Amino acid sequence: MRNPLRSENEAFRFLIACIIGALVIAGAAWANTWLGVAAAVIAVGAIVWWLKDEPVPGAADPTPRIESSTPPGMHRILVVAAPGTASVRIDDAASEVVVVVPALASTVEALTGDVDDRRANAERTAAALASRIPNARGEVGADDPALAVDDALRVFGADEIVVAGDDELEARVRSRVTIPVSRA
Amino acid sequence: MAAAHAEHLEHHGPPAPHYSSRVTPGVLGMFLFIASEVMLFGSFFTAYFFVRVVNGVQWPTPPYHLPVYVAFINTCILVTSSFTVHWALQSIKRGNVWGLRAGLLLTFLMGLTFLITQGIEYARIGFNTTNGAFPTIFFCLTGLHGAHVFVGLSILAFMTIRAFRGHFSAEHHHGVEIGGIYWHFVDVMWIVVYLTVYIL
Numbered sequence: 001m002r003n004p005l006r007s008e009n010e011a012f013r014f015l016i017a018c019i020i021g022a023l024v025i026a027g028a029a030w031a032n033t034w035l036g037v038a039a040a041v042i043a044v045g046a047i048v049w050w051l052k053d054e055p056v057p058g059a060a061d062p063t064p065r066i067e068s069s070t071p072p073g074m075h076r077i078l079v080v081a082a083p084g085t086a087s088v089r090i091d092d093a094a095s096e097v098v099v100v101v102p103a104l105a106s107t108v109e110a111l112t113g114d115v116d117d118r119r120a121n122a123e124r125t126a127a128a129l130a131s132r133i134p135n136a137r138g139e140v141g142a143d144d145p146a147l148a149v150d151d152a153l154r155v156f157g158a159d160e161i162v163v164a165g166d167d168e169l170e171a172r173v174r175s176r177v178t179i180p181v182s183r184a
Numbered sequence: 185m186a187a188a189h190a191e192h193l194e195h196h197g198p199p200a201p202h203y204s205s206r207v208t209p210g211v212l213g214m215f216l217f218i219a220s221e222v223m224l225f226g227s228f229f230t231a232y233f234f235v236r237v238v239n240g241v242q243w244p245t246p247p248y249h250l251p252v253y254v255a256f257i258n259t260c261i262l263v264t265s266s267f268t269v270h271w272a273l274q275s276i277k278r279g280n281v282w283g284l285r286a287g288l289l290l291t292f293l294m295g296l297t298f299l300i301t302q303g304i305e306y307a308r309i310g311f312n313t314t315n316g317a318f319p320t321i322f323f324c325l326t327g328l329h330g331a332h333v334f335v336g337l338s339i340l341a342f343m344t345i346r347a348f349r350g351h352f353s354a355e356h357h358h359g360v361e362i363g364g365i366y367w368h369f370v371d372v373m374w375i376v377v378y379l380t381v382y383i384l
Contacts, residue, residue, distance in 0.1 A: 005218060008361045011368035012270045019263060022375045029383045036384050 004051060017047055067178050068153045078158035079184070080141075080149055080173060081129055082165045083121045088184040090133050090162060097136035098156045101126040102148040110143050118143070146172045153177065225373060228325050232380065235317045245318045248311050252382050258301045259378050262333075265294035266371045269340075269364045272347075279354040281347070288344040288360075291367065295337045302330055322381060329370070329377050336370045339363045 004014035021043035029036025070076045079088055079099040090097055101122040105115045119140055126138030141148025149161065161177060163170045164184040174181045236243050244250050272287025311319040343363045346352065352360055 003215065003218075005365050005369060008270065008273050008364035008368070011365045012266065015263075015266050015368045015371055018372045018375050022379055025379050026383050029379075033384060040379065040384065 014051075017050060021047055065176060065178050066150060066153050068157050068159070070157045070159050075160070076156065076158045077160050077162055078149070078152055078156060079129070079133075079136075079162045079164065080145060080152075080169070081125060081163075081184070082145075082169070083118070083125045085125055085129060085164045087132060088129055088162065088164045090136075090184075091160075092134075095135060097130075097133050098152060098158070099126050099129045099133065099136055099138045100141040100148050100152045101129070101138065102141045102145040103143050104145075105143040115143065145169050146176050149173050149176060221369070221373075225328065225376075228321070228328055229380065232321045232325055235321050239317070243318070244322070245316065248309075248315075248318065250322075250382055251305055251309065254301065254305060255378060255382050258298050258305075259374065261294050261301075262298045262371055262374050265291045265298070266368050268294065269367050273357065273360050273364050276347075276352050276357045276360055277354060281350070281352070284352060284357075284360065285344070285347045288340060288347050292337065292340045292344050295333060295340060295367075299330060299333050299337065302326065302333075325377055325381055329374055332370045332373065336363075336367050339366060 003010070005011050024043055025036055025039045028039035074095045075091075075093055076096045076098075077090060077094045079090065079097060081088055081099060081101050083101055083104055085101075088099070103115055103118045103122040105118045109115055109118065122140040123138075126140055128138075130136040130138035139152065142151055145165070152158075158179060160179060161173060161181045162184050163173055163181060170181060170183055239245075268287045268290040270287075272284045272291065275281075275283025275287055306323070313320045313323055340363060343360055346359060
């Protein structure tokens, strides 16, 4: 749904739509009050449909894939692991490793902010995995794994991503980045 | 890759704000603003419809009459002021500083005219809040909107002063854009109030 107050131009267009709706309602109410009420219901519905139907500019464009790099001589690995993952095998040549565990909350939990248990679970997994991998530290990521990778790469440049999860997660991560992605 | 690294090297001070939300802070802020206004006006409209539907009497309650035509002229003035603020923004986007100044000044004057007319309407309307639920909700709804117009006028006053001091240009006019959005919002709310209270 488009935000009618995103810019002055869109707010002005929204105002024009409201003026047209108001003229229809006033004209109908002139004949009969209940006809005006019916026109108001239809006009509000039409404006809501107009707001919902109109695509947000750029929303349909594919999300740009994230590039990542590290200074010469370093080899950093970003590990994405689902909560509960027991172990991950990592290349010994890695100079630095960050383990990101998405706090996989349900939609209802995310909307209501009831994510404490999920985060605690993710924290335990991240800490356990990080303790078993040399030069590693663990972090909890966003509830969306692709977003967790997105976030992690913006503060931790990596040369490679290792996914400890299912095919779907691997495919999603692969679609978001330009660096090599492999399964643990 | 290289660009991101270069950007990192050029950045000074603490890291840039980073957030995991799927909604940008600006859009989230605007949605919260709209939500708070919907709740605020919604509570007043709920009271209005409760008074009108539950009582089931003629609106406005006899012997009171609402100045529909004066309010219509006032509506026209307020709606026109949205066109002038839009003109002001379009002018400064093209680098026309005098168009911006004239547009903002006209908008301010029309907004002031609306508010003064509403004040005169209050003084001459013949009832007040002690005359029952209908007058009370009438003053609450139109007064709540009037308060928004007053806030909008304050914003417009600062915008106009800044315009005459040359603070805006074709490249930098964010202050006009934001004020314009608020003014259009105030206009839309008045259209809803006018239709609900005066027409239906």
